[in-house]
Amino acid sequence: MLLNKWLNYRIHRPENPISSAAIVLIHGLFGDWQNLGVLARDLQNHFTVIQLDIRNHGSSPQAETMLYSEMATDVLTLLTHLKQTSIIAIGHSMGGKIVMAMTAIAPRLIEKIVVIDIAPVTYQINRHEKIFSALEAVTQAGVTSRQEAAVIMRNTLTEESEIQFLLKSFDKGKWKFNLPILKKEYNQLMGWKTIPAWSHPALFIRGSLSDYISENYRKDIITQFPQAQGQIILGCGHWVHAENPAAVIRAIHRFLAIPADKQ
Structure with a gap:
């Protein structure tokens, strides 16, 4: 089920961006556009940054289904509306799965991705x-x-x-x-359909105390994202960006090659 309205969003354009690529930040389950605010406040000094509410969250439109292909299309439709031609996509948890799904639909639009504490797999346990x-x-x-x-x-x-x-x-x-x-579609949200390999830079960040990205998922990640690299943030759980934002920001800076004098 596709939406007939744009997702709710906020966009910040710096005076002197270091890249023509815009960053889109996608929150996780039960969240909204503000959840990755700590990342937005840092990255908007260097890039155009787009924050949004996904369907059935915040002020975005409601829908009966929560398929990742649909949610990825929601985001891509908004980006087309905003006339974005190059994207760096960053997502936490469910938002990370949306980011990964976007690469299957618009592989050339997306320059790099950052996936925070989630893997491209189906989770069998009801965590919520x-x-x-x-x-x-x-x-x-x-x-x-x-x-x-x-x-x-x-x-x-x-x-x-x-x-x-x-x-x-x-x-x-x-x-x-x-x-x-969200309750009705929970199995869809925990699920995943394997996507074609996307051979662009991908950073997977996980908290050392979280089991959302385990060694068992390494093959799934590499198969779908051959250029994937990993970063473990010690002493953190699933909400790694909230528990140690400085470490997450440093990892993203290195991955995006932000010059030291710009940090």
Whole structure:
């Protein structure tokens, strides 16, 4: 199911970009355009940076399906609308899968990709069951404030950082993401269809404490992204860009060959 409206987005154009390629930042599940803000604030000093809400998140249009091919097309349609002719795509988790799916649809448009803590594989484990339960409990309770929602969520979730992240999308008693659709399409979001090899530079960043990118997935990564290189950020979990943004930014700077005097 394709959208009939543009994705919600923000774009920042620096006065003197170091490249004609624009950077597009794509958030993960339950997020919005602000989630990779720490990266945007740094990279917008050097590149045109586009931040967006994917379908069924934030202020973007709603849709009944969440196929990666569709979500990649959503982003590419927006980029065409914005007249972008060269792209560096960066995505975290689900956003990383969207980035990878984009390479199969528009391989020549994309110059480089950065995939943060996700692999091009199908994940068999339901990693979000407790989160869905907590979100649904808030909806059923009919509360309107984040403080009330937090109390309810703590009955199910134990990590306060996770609760606070989710609450960023709770406004006036409603979730900004389409909870019923995300739950219905969850298997699609955890899934993956192998794509043709994309022989351009690809950086895979993972937290050392995260199991989203394991050694078992090395063959899957290299088969689909022959020029892939990896960067492990020590002491970090799945939210590596939030836990150690400086290390992630340094890795991206090296990968994009940003001159030292520009950093």
